[in-house]
Each structure stands twice: as C-alpha cells, then as structure tokens.
Amino acid sequence: MDWECCWDKDAIALGDCPNIREGDEDLLESPRRRILEKCCDCPNFKRDLERFQASGHPLGPVFCLIHDEYRRQQIHIQSLISFLDSKSLEIRFLHELGSVLQSSVDLEEVLSVALTAITAGRGFGMNRAFLLMVDNKRDHLHGYLAIGPRNFEEAHQVWDEIAHNDMDLQTLAQSFRENKLTAERVKFHDILEQLSVPLSNTTHILVKALDGKKPLLVEDAYHHPDVDPEFARLLGVDTFLLMPLVSRNRRVGMIIADNCITHRHITEEDMHSLETFTFPVAFAIERASLYERLQEELSRVTEAHTKLKLQQELIVRMEKMALVGRITSSIAHSIRNPLMIIGGFARSMLKNTPAGDPKRNFIESIVGEARQLEGVLDEILNYSDSLYPTKDFWDINQLVETALHDSADTLRTSGYQSTFSAGSELPPAYIDFKQVSYCLRTIIQCDLNGAGRERLMDIHTRRVDDTIVIRIQDHGRYISQEELDAILVPFSSTQEMGAGLGLALCKTMLEKQGIPLYAQTVPEDGIIFTIILPIRKEEQQ
Amino acid sequence: MSRLLVVDDEANIRLLYAEELADEGYDVVTAAGTAEAVEKLQDDAFDLAVLDIKLKNESGIELLQKLVKERHDMPVILCSAFSCYKDDFSAWLADGYVVKSGDLSELKQEIARVLAKKAQRQKAGL
Numbered sequence: 001m002d003w004e005c006c007w008d009k010d011a012i013a014l015g016d017c018p019n020i021r022e023g024d025e026d027l028l029e030s031p032r033r034r035i036l037e038k039c040c041d042c043p044n045f046k047r048d049l050e051r052f053q054a055s056g057h058p059l060g061p062v063f064c065l066i067h068d069e070y071r072r073q074q075i076h077i078q079s080l081i082s083f084l085d086s087k088s089l090e091i092r093f094l095h096e097l098g099s100v101l102q103s104s105v106d107l108e109e110v111l112s113v114a115l116t117a118i119t120a121g122r123g124f125g126m127n128r129a130f131l132l133m134v135d136n137k138r139d140h141l142h143g144y145l146a147i148g149p150r151n152f153e154e155a156h157q158v159w160d161e162i163a164h165n166d167m168d169l170q171t172l173a174q175s176f177r178e179n180k181l182t183a184e185r186v187k188f189h190d191i192l193e194q195l196s197v198p199l200s201n202t203t204h205i206l207v208k209a210l211d212g213k214k215p216l217l218v219e220d221a222y223h224h225p226d227v228d229p230e231f232a233r234l235l236g237v238d239t240f241l242l243m244p245l246v247s248r249n250r251r252v253g254m255i256i257a258d259n260c261i262t263h264r265h266i267t268e269e270d271m272h273s274l275e276t277f278t279f280p281v282a283f284a285i286e287r288a289s290l291y292e293r294l295q296e297e298l299s300r301v302t303e304a305h306t307k308l309k310l311q312q313e314l315i316v317r318m319e320k321m322a323l324v325g326r327i328t329s330s331i332a333h334s335i336r337n338p339l340m341i342i343g344g345f346a347r348s349m350l351k352n353t354p355a356g357d358p359k360r361n362f363i364e365s366i367v368g369e370a371r372q373l374e375g376v377l378d379e380i381l382n383y384s385d386s387l388y389p390t391k392d393f394w395d396i397n398q399l400v401e402t403a404l405h406d407s408a409d410t411l412r413t414s415g416y417q418s419t420f421s422a423g424s425e426l427p428p429a430y431i432d433f434k435q436v437s438y439c440l441r442t443i444i445q446c447d448l449n450g451a452g453r454e455r456l457m458d459i460h461t462r463r464v465d466d467t468i469v470i471r472i473q474d475h476g477r478y479i480s481q482e483e484l485d486a487i488l489v490p491f492s493s494t495q496e497m498g499a500g501l502g503l504a505l506c507k508t509m510l511e512k513q514g515i516p517l518y519a520q521t522v523p524e525d526g527i528i529f530t531i532i533l534p535i536r537k538e539e540q541q
Numbered sequence: 542m543s544r545l546l547v548v549d550d551e552a553n554i555r556l557l558y559a560e561e562l563a564d565e566g567y568d569v570v571t572a573a574g575t576a577e578a579v580e581k582l583q584d585d586a587f588d589l590a591v592l593d594i595k596l597k598n599e600s601g602i603e604l605l606q607k608l609v610k611e612r613h614d615m616p617v618i619l620c621s622a623f624s625c626y627k628d629d630f631s632a633w634l635a636d637g638y639v640v641k642s643g644d645l646s647e648l649k650q651e652i653a654r655v656l657a658k659k660a661q662r663q664k665a666g667l
Contacts, residue, residue, distance in 0.1 A: 333595065336622035336641055337551055343643015344557040351564075370643045381624060 001051065005044035007035050017042070040070055090273060093123060093169070097277065100170050101284035105291040112177035113169070114281045115147040118257050120172055121162065124274055126241075126257040126266075127155065130188070132195055132206065133253040133285075139199050141206055141254060143192030147176070147184050148260070155261040194234055199251075204228065209242040210251050215275045216242040217266055241266055243274055245282035252282045252289075332381050339377070343370030379505060382438060389435055389513055393428035396461055396468050396533060403440040404459070410445045416455045416476060418444075423462040429533035432513060436533070439506035439517070443472055443529050446502055468533045475526040484519050484527060543588040543656055544568045548578045548604065549620075550597045554641075558591065561645050562652070575599045579607075587615055589656060591648070594621040594632075602631045609634050616655045620648060 006012045011029045014020065019038040020027055027034045039045040049067060053060030100113045111131060118129040128148030132141050149155035167175065176184075185192070197204045202211065205226045209216045218224055219239045221232040232238065240258035244251070255278065259266060346366040353360045404411075404418055411418055444457060455476040462469055479487075488507050503519070510517045510531065518530040545567045547558045555571040562569045570585065572578035574596055590608060594601040605617055618637035619626065626632045627640075636658070637651040 333622040337554065340622075340641045340643050341551070341553040341557060344561065344645060345553075347643060347645070348557070348560055348564075367643070374642055378624075 001055070003044075003048045005039055005042055005048045007031070007039045007045060007048070018044070040067065040074070093117075094276065096169050097123075098280050100173065101280050104284065105288050107285070107288040107292050108177060108181065109173070110281075110284045110288045111145055112181060113173040114255070114285070115145060116173040116176050117169060117277065118255065118274070119147050120169060121159070123169060124257070124270065124277070126270075127259045127261045127264075128257065130191070130195060130256040131253060132256070134199070134210075134251045141197045141199060141210065143188075143195030144253070145181075145185060146188035146192060147180075150187060152261055191234060205231065206242065206254055206256075210244045210246075210254055213244055213246045215244065215271050215278070217268070217271050218242060236260060239266055241271055241274065243278045245278055245285060247279075247282040247286040250286065252286050255281075328380055332377050336374070336377055339370055339373055343367060343374065346370060379502065382505060389432035389509075391430055391432050391513065393430055394433045394436075396426055396429050396470065397422040399433065399437055400440065400459055400461060400470065403437055403444060406437075407441055407444040411457065414455065414476075416457055418457040418459065421458070421460045423460070423468070426461060426463055426468055427535045429468045429535050430537055431515065431533055435509045435513065436515070436531075439510055439531070440470070440472075442502045442506050446477075463535075464532075466535055468535060470529075470531040470533065472529040472531075473522075473526060474529070478524065478526050479521065481521045484521055488517075488519060542566060542568050544570070544586065545652070546578065546581060546585075546587040546590040547571045548574070548590065548596070548601065549593040550574060550595075550599075551593075554593075557645075562649070565649055565652075567652070575604045578604060582608075582612065588659070589652060590615060590617045591620050591652070592617055592635075594619055594623065594626055602626075605634055606631070616659050618648070618651055618655060 006017050009016075010031055012020075012034075014022070014025065014028065017034070017038060019042050020034070024038075027038065046067075049060075049064050053064050097113065097117050101110060104110050104113070115129050115131060117123040118126050126148075128146070130146045131144050133144040134141055149158055162172065165175075197206050199207055199210075201207055203226075205216075205218065205224075205228070208226060217239070218227060218241070221227045221235070221238045221240065222229060224232070235256065235258065237258045237260045240256055243255040243257065245253040245255065255274075257266075257274065343366070346363050350360065350363045350367060353363060400420060400422070404420060458471075458473045458475070460469075460471045462471075487503050489504055507517045514534065516530075516532050518528075520528050520530070522528060545562060547555060547562070547569055549555050549558070549571070550573055552573070555573070559569045559571055570581055570587070572581055578590075592601040592605060596604075601619065601621070605619065608615060608617055616636040617634075618639060619632055619635045620639045620641055622641045624640045627638050632638060636655045639648045639651050642648075
C-alpha cells in the first residue's frame with residue numbers, strides 16, 4: 001500500500017511533510033519524534049489510517065481509536081498548560097502584590113497599590129474601582145478613594161500611557177500615588193461624597209455584603225431587588241463586584257469594581273481571583289490605619305513628654321530661682337542692717353562735724369559709699385523680686401501717672417519738666433504692675449550723662465493693634481546709640497548708680513514677661529524709650 | 542514733744558534711731574523685742590511706734606496686730622530691711638512702711654506725716 005504520510009520513512013527531505021517547516025530539520029531523520037509530534041496532526045496520516053481501516057485489517061479500528069484518544073488527551077493537556085500558565089501569572093502577581101502590601105505601613109501607599117492592582121491590565125484588569133472605608137466613630141461606610149477613567153477617551157489615553165511605559169505593579173502604584181492620587185480624588189469627588197451609608201442600614205447592598213463577609217457579583221443592578229436604584233444610577237453600571245474588606249472579623253471597608261468602559265463580562269473566575277486578593281488588602285489597610293493611629297499617639301506622647309520635661313525643667317529652675325531668691329533676700333537683709341548702721345552713723349557724724357574739719361572728707365566718703373552699696377542692694381533685691389512676676393490686667397495711664405508722681409522729686413531736683421499725653425479709652429494691659437512700675441520709674445529717673453536740647457520728659461500712651469505702647473522721650477539726656485545699647489546689657493556700664501543694672505534689669509524683667517523695650521537715641525534731642533505692652537493673656541506667650 | 546517707741550533687735554540701730562530722732566525733737570524710748578515693748582507700753586503712753594519686722598525669734602507683724610487691737614489710737618510705722626512685706630496684707634495694718642536705709646530722711650518724713658495725720662484726726666474728734 002502506498003502511504004500518503006511519511007511515517008514509514010526513516011529519513012525524509014524538507015518539503016516531503018507539509019507539517020515540517022524550516023527550524024524543524026532535526027525531525028527529518030528522527031521518525032519517532034516525527035510521528036509523535038507531527039504525524040498525529042497530519043491529514044495525510046489521518047487518511048492513511050482510514051485506508052488501513054478500510055482494508056479490513058482487524059487492527060485498523062484499534063489504531064483509529066488510539067489516534068482519536070491521543071488527540072483528545074493532547075488537547076486536554078494543552079488546556080491544562082494554559083490554565084497553569086494563567087495561574088502562574090496570577091500567583092506571580094499576587095506575590096508581587098503581597099510583597100508590596102506586607103512591606104508598607106503607609107495607608108496612602110497601600111490604597112494606591114490595592115486600587116492600581118484591581119485596575120491594572122496585568123493585574124485584575126477591571127476598568128474602575130472605588131474604595132469605601134469604615135468610619136467606626138461615625139458608624140458609617142463612606143467613599144474614600146477611586147481610580148479609573150470616567151469616559152472612553154480618558155480610558156484610551158490612560159491605557160496607552162500604561163502600555164507605553166510598561167511599568168511593574170509597584171512602579172505603577174507609586175506613579176499613581178505621586179501623580180494622580182489627588183486628581184483622582186477630585187475627579188470622583190461627586191460620587192465618593194454620595195457613597196456614604198450608615199452601617200445600621202442593614203438592607204443596603206453594601207452593608208449586606210460587608211456583614212456577609214463574602215464578595216458579591218451584582219448583575220442587572222437597575223432591577224436587582226437588593227440594590228437601591230439611586231445607588232445603581234450613581235455608579236452608572238448594571239454589573240459590578242462588591243468585595244468586602246474584613247480583617248480578623250473587623251469590618252475595614254469595601255471595594256466596588258466594574259467595567260464601566262469596556263463592559264467586559266465579570267465572571268465568577270474574576271470574583272474568586274479578587275476574593276484571594278481582598279484579605280491581604282484588608283489586613284494591610286487595617287495595619288496601615290493602626291500604624292497611622294500609633295504614629296498620632298506617639299507624636300502625642302512625645303509632645304506630652306516634651307511638655308513634661310519642660311515643666312520639670314521649669315520646676316527645677318523655679319526651685320533654684322526660689323532658692324536664689326531666698327538666699328539673695330537673706331544676704332541682702334544681713335547686709336542692709338550693718339550698712340544702715342554704717343551709713344546712719346556716718347551721716348550723724350557728718351552733721352556734727354564742722355565744715356573745715358579734715359575728717360569730714362572721710363566721713364562723706366563713708367556716706368557716699370554706703371549709699372552706693374544700698375543702691376546695689378536694692379537692685380539685687382529687685383532682681384530677686386523679678387523672678388516671680390505676678391500678672392494681671394492694669395490701667396496703664398494710671399501706672400504712668402503713679403510713676404511720674406513717684407519720680408516728681410527726682411525730676412524736680414534735676415531741673416526736669418514732664419508732660420504726659422494719656423491715650424484715650426485704652427484697654428487694660430496684662431502685666432506685672434510692680435515690675436512695669438519699677439521699670440518706668442527707672443527709665444524716668446535714670447542718671448545718664450550727656451546733654452540734649454532741653455530738660456524735658458514727654459510721655460505718651462496709645463493703643464496699636466493688640467498692644468499698648470508707652471513712649472518716653474527724654475529730651476535732656478543724650479548719649480550715642482552704642483553707649484545706650486551697652487547700658488542695656490547687665491554690668492557693661494558703671495555710668496549709673498549702683499552695679500549698672502538699672503536699665504539692663506528693666507529690659508530683662510520686661511523680656512521675661514514678653515514685653516519688648518526699645519531705646520533709641522535722637523541726635524541732639526535725647527533718647528526715646530518704647531515699651532510695648534500686651535492687652536491679651538496669649539500675647540504673653 | 543511726741544513720744545516714740547522704737548522696737549528693733551539690733552542695738553546699734555536702736556542707738557542710731559534714738560540719736561537721730563532725738564535730734565529731730567522726739568522723745569525716743571527703745572525696746573529690743575516684743576516683751577520689752579509690751580512692758581514699756583504698759584508703763585508709758587506713746588504717740589507712735591516704729592517697729593522692725595524681723596525680730597530675733599519674734600515677728601514685728603504679730604506685735605503690730607496686738608497694738609492695732611489694744612492701742613488703736615497709737616499709729617505704727619514698720620521699718621524693715623525687706624521691701625517685700627510692703628505687699629503683704631498683714632503689713633497693711635501699719636500706718637506707714639519704710640525700707641531701712643542709712644539715710645533716715647524717709648523715716649523722719651514718714652513719722653512727721655503720720656503724726657500730723659494723727660493730730661488732724663484728734664482735732665476732728667475721730
């Protein structure tokens with residue numbers, strides 16, 4: 001019998017078999033492989049078998065049966081290979097997804113990855129996905145984020161872009177987070193805002209699916225008995241997938257996915273694939289949310305710790321200051337009595353010593369030195385007092401009037417005149433009355449060398465925004481700005497009586513209360529002191 | 542001549558006050574502590590008392606409270622090395638407050654002021 005197929009030949013040439021093409025040359029001289037790989041699919045071989053069966057040989061029907069079964073098994077194996085390939089791809093994708101989700105504690109990143117995975121072509125390939133989160137405080141399920149195109153044009157543009165860039169899932173999610181997250185929120189704001197359901201509404205399809213903890217494929221949504229038509233209209237599709245996000249029996253949220261652009265049929269297979277994916281997503285979202293809360297708590301605790309530390313330091317400082325205050329006060333008392341006795345008796349002796357007596361100079365020196373030491377003592381005690389400011393609301397015009405009244409003798413002795421222009425309707429200022437009074441008196445009475453235009457002191461008070469400004473212009477005393485700045489630094493000058501603390505102490509005292517003191521010289525026209533007082537408690541901070 | 546009682550635990554300060562105030566024309570009696578002051582107050586009448594606040598183991602403020610209660614017609618001036626008592630409510634019972642200084646002018650002025658005020662009150666029959 002002449003056979004049409006080449007199965008009976010040990011070697012053939014290229015062109016003898018219609019199924020052997022260039023690249024398959026090694027089959028030309030291997031009849032076994034040629035029969036198994038090519039002949040079984042060859043129509044010539046099929047015809048040879050039919051002819052063999054027609055010849056009446058008893059093995060003819062057996063060969064045909066074996067050939068048919070072989071073909072069937074081959075097709076089945078091919079289908080299994082295809083299935084295996086698709087599952088391998090899916091597992092690879094889930095592995096990639098799992099790695100990203102497991103390694104992130106950033107909520108935004110987790111959400112970006114989750115939604116990108118649902119909509120990416122190499123992911124689950126859905127067109128659009130909405131994420132709803134459970135708000136336990138409000139007991140609501142509310143729209144949080146969405147991803148996907150809103151129309152056909154946008155869809156093509158996005159898909160072309162993705163295809164062109166050929167990014168893996170993580171890169172795609174990162175790109176989405178960095179470039180599109182905010183825009184997507186804005187784009188779907190209208191829908192997300194309306195996707196809010198109280199968890200108590202157990203008849204709502206979303207709450208039902210969430211409580212059931214199982215994914216749900218909703219078809220024919222506009223006529224579905226469990227779907228509120230308003231909800232179906234809001235999504236604008238009749239088929240969608242609901243995937244509850246549940247972690248350790250806690251309701252975390254819900255993903256709604258659909259194919260609003262391509263209208264590709266959502267299969268049971270799609271649903272099962274996505275079901276595998278929702279567990280790690282729910283867990284990652286819950287973990288990221290907890291981490292976010294932990295961070296908030298940590299920052300609160302850190303803040304409280306810092307505050308506590310500051311308070312502790314303040315208490316220690318205050319205790320030290322109180323101790324310093326007590327020591328200072330005690331020393332001052334111990335010094336003041338002997339000093340008073342020395343100065344007092346020296347004065348008595350001076351009164352009874354005739355003008356020409358040579359001892360008079362010595363006694364005068366004792367009186368002068370004792371007076372100076374008393375001045376130093378007063379400054380030290382004033383500093384000790386300044387450690388404990390007691391603030392309240394006070395009338396500033398009255399304070400200035402009192403300071404001027406207290407300084408009247410000193411000003412008169414120095415040949416000074418003073419004017420006071422009181423600002424009208426000033427609110428009370430929040431200050432330590434005693435300290436500000438002391439500062440004002442010190443400024444008015446300070447003994448600076450130099451001569452200005454005239455012996456005149458002008459004081460003005462006025463309101464500027466939330467402050468009261470006291471402006472003291474001393475036309476009679478003129479020094480350079482450098483000298484004036486130096487006087488405002490403790491112990492830098494001995495021009496004043498005492499330790500040179502007077503104005504410097506005032507500046508320190510006021511600054512402790514958060515009150516600025518500025519001193520500016522006016523060429524040939526004295527000095528302007530400006531004190532800015534707060535009228536509100538918070539201005540002190 | 543106004544009669545003054547000066548109470549201070551420092552002997553030299555008592556001496557200084559006695560000398561200086563006598564020069565001003567006052568009759569000055571001194572006491573070193575509360576017990577001595579009370580004793581002298583029982584024996585004599587005084588127009589004014591000058592009290593130190595920190596006495597050895599005693600408080601001038603307590604003596605002030607006793608005097609206000611029992612001798613309310615006699616004004617009291619507190620004379621202390623501490624300026625802080627000026628803001629103490631209990632010190633407000635006194636008619637005057639002077640911080641100790643080698644220059645006694647302020648004390649002398651205060652004594653004159655308080656005595657003049659007392660004279661006015663007496664004149665008005667209060």
